[in-house]
Amino acid sequence: MIPEIGHFALVLALAVALVQAIVPLIGAARSNAGWMAIAAPSSVVQFLCVATAFGALLYSFAISDFSVVNVAQNSNSLQPMIYKIASTWGNHEGSMVLWVLILTLFGAMVALFGGNLPPNLKARTLSVQSMIAFAFLLFILLTSNPFQRLDPPPLDGRDLNPLLQDIGLAMHPPMLYVGYVGFSIAFSFAIAALIEGKVDAAWARWVRPWTLIAWSFLTAGIVLGSWWAYYELGWGGWWYWDPVENASFMPWLVGTALLHSAIVVEKRDALKTWTILLAIITFSLSLIGTFLVRSGVLTSVHAFATDPERGIFMLILLIVAIGGSLLLYAWRAPQLKGGGLFAPISREGALILNNLLLATATATVFIGTMYPLLLDAITGDKISVGPPFFNATFVPIMIPLIAALGIGPLLAWKRGDLAGALGRIKLAFAAAVVATIVAGYVTWGRSVFGAVGLGVAGWLAASVCIEFADRIGVGKVPWRGVLRRAAGLPRSAWGMSLAHLGFAILAAGATGASIWQDEVIESIQIGDSVEIVGYEFTLRSVGKVRGPNYMAERAMFDVRKDGEALTTLEPERRRFFVQQMETTEAALYSNGFADLYAVLGQADGDERWIVKVYFRPLVPWLWFGGAVMVLGGLVSLTDRRLRVGAPARKPARPPAPVAAPAE
Amino acid sequence: MSAARTRLPATRKRRRLYAVLAGLTMLGVAAALVLVAFEDNIVFFYSPTGLKEKSLRPGQMVRLGGLVVEGSVKKAADGVTTIFSVTDLNQAVQIRFTGLLPDLFREGQGIVSEGTLGPDGVFTASSVLAKHDENYMPKEVADALKKSGKWKQPNATPEAGK
Secondary structure (H helix, E strand, O other): OHHHHHHHHHHHHHHHHHHHHHHHHHHHHOOOHHHHOOHHHHHHHHHHHHHHHHHHHHHHHHOOOOOEHHHHHHOOOOOOHHHHHHHOOOOHHHHHHHHHHHHHHHHHHHHHHOOOOOHHHHHHHHHHHHHHHHHHHHHHHHHOOOOOEOOOOOOOOOOOOHHHOOHHHHHHHHHHHHHHHHHHHHHHHHHHHHHHOOOOHHHHHHHHHHHHHHHHHHHHHHHHHHHHHHHHOOOOOOOOOOHHHHHHHHHHHHHHHHHHHHHHHHHHOOOHHHHHHHHHHHHHHHHHHHHHHHOOOOOOOOOOOOOHHHHHHHHHHHHHHHHHHHHHHHHHHHHOOOOOOOOOOOHHHHHHHHHHHHHHHHHHHHHHHHHHHHHHHHOOOOEEEOHHHHHHHHHHHHHHHHHHHHHHHHOOOOOOOHHHHHHHOHHHHHHHHHHHHHHHHHOOOOOHHHHHHHHHHHHHHHHHHHHHHHHOOEOOEOHHHHHHHHHHOOHHHHHHHHHHHHHHHHHHHHHHHHHOOEEEEEEEOOOOEEEEOOEEEEEEEEEEEEOOOEEEEEEEEEEEEOOEEEEEEOOEEEEEOOOOOEEEEOEEEEOOOEEEEEEEEEEOOOOOEEEEEEEEEOHHHHHHHHHHHHHHHHHHHOOHHHHHHOOOOOOOOOOOOOOOOOO | OHHHHHHHHHHHHHHHHHHHHHHHHHHHHHHHHHHHHHHHHEEEEEOHHHHHHOOOOOOOOEEEEEEEOOOOOEEOOOOOEEEEEEEOOOOEEEEEEEOOOOOOOOOOOEEEEEEEEOOOOOEEEEEEEOOOOOOOOOHHHHHHHHHOOOOOOOOOOOOOOO
């Protein structure tokens, strides 16, 4: 009964989406307030319908209703509750429902919180959002029905892919989707603005918070995914430039560019058409990403089922959505008038440089990801483009980006003073030189990139700190005044500094993690030791442990540094009952600067085990830096109501130093 | 006033020119980077048959995929090097790999390895992938098997609970 309600709710959502896609659009064209007013309530209804469907699916998973095909194939009664719930989106059908749930959630949020949006813009935006929802609901109902029944039901389900039974991955898809799909709102706003033929500062003010939400969650989702790959796959790597990873990384890169160019539209009324284009491209890349990972073009842990019908449906959807929006852009964009003038050396100029570098970086990732697919489709030649390609193209683009990022925020709008800005951050040069020398010394003979990467990361971190200290008046006013200024600083300024600082930390972590790792692999017996850069791992025991739905072999390593006991690491190998699949659970010890990482390999007959231990410096900084970036995004978001509440039509005004204390 | 009026369009134009030039430079640099990187870093995939037909540069990185031959997996004396063969059911190539084999590595399973072919005809792998899923056959391996005419539909029944 419950699954049928869910199915029905999906059909209902489809009908609502169809109405909402058409009626408000016509209403806006004819200035019919009644027709336009349909958009807001129908967005909420649409969300409630999809939420009902998602809830029904979640419930079926939670109670292990194996008469539903989807549950039977992707869950098992032995799974802990959290993974039963995570199974809801750990499969193709369920993940598509989650996709649409978030899509409609964003629509409903615009409907509810967009009270002071101009009615035309609101109607058109929600209408465009509904078109996307309609397409995806149709996709689910026609090709991927999650509520299909099975008669007779099996006694138990086939289990969630054991690799996905992990807390990092239970959280990763919802986070990633909020990011991915969140960019749909920026897209809908962009299309609505094109239809309307008007982009102004108020428009940018509306788009920014939504983009910021999407960006923050996408960042969190990518970092979580990377963290999962790091400890769950047991290879000690954190980023593989796998096409699936790139699929989420490309929208992030362009989304970051969008976030920055929208600032220029808001503050200076310039870069309008470019921003619109970025909004279209960002969501298009989200769609392409969804296509890549869901259609089975790529084989990976994400490609749950390969069904050509789905691939073709999605390809058509892609062509219509991306082609249609770009056509509309080509037709309408020339009518949008450019605004404020500025010199090349200015805040605007710096943000353009940021955009150019990010767009170029996206293009190289795009080529590296798509070229093998195209070549295979055209010639049948199979090639792979791995990390060396991306290191050779992406990294040289990131280094000038980071270097310029250190200066950009110091330049004034309209006309900046480069020499003055550089003069203010003399200390950052010193920091860069020190970081380069230290990194060069520590990593001597490993890679030149290490010293350069850590050098620019040090430069960025120092210049962010200097800029922030300057702004709150360190050294100019007494300490109490500094604190008051810090509290009075707009949250968006806090957010920017935090996000940039987080990026510096992440860049340092990425550099360190890429060029410097020590690993030892040995076949040892109980009592034997493995040594790695001064740490001694002694295998104390290997025992059997029973988990809820697996048996595990668990090793205990005593780790000593200079003869003193440091920690005990307990890596496992789990064998899951249902799928008879083994997974590796690496054990980690982190001191904040480096990870010790132990993996238990296959048993080797006569009481020997292959073990692998890694020493991975700076890897913790990746997660820490990512977390600080997300924090920056969220802090900046709390500025939203200030920005939204401010009178909308004064584009050239710099952000007023808000006196309201931090709550 | 009139000076300002005549300067404005020039500035606007010049600004646009700067932006376009910067964009073009960036594109040029990116294109150069991509081309150079493609030159050096593209890794071709071969089946065992394909590998034997092709003459590779010494030390050229390639991917080799196929099914692990039943009974071919042996451990070397150091305890951490594994020697095994992969086949596309036409030809077989011996692979030597030092390291932890992936969780899903077993005889009969499709794998992809990356490495170099030595003069002795033994492939030294720097990585072995057998990814993610019990029923998963690397796409390259499946295609290679189809090519050699030995492809059987894997018995991955969608029927639940059996």
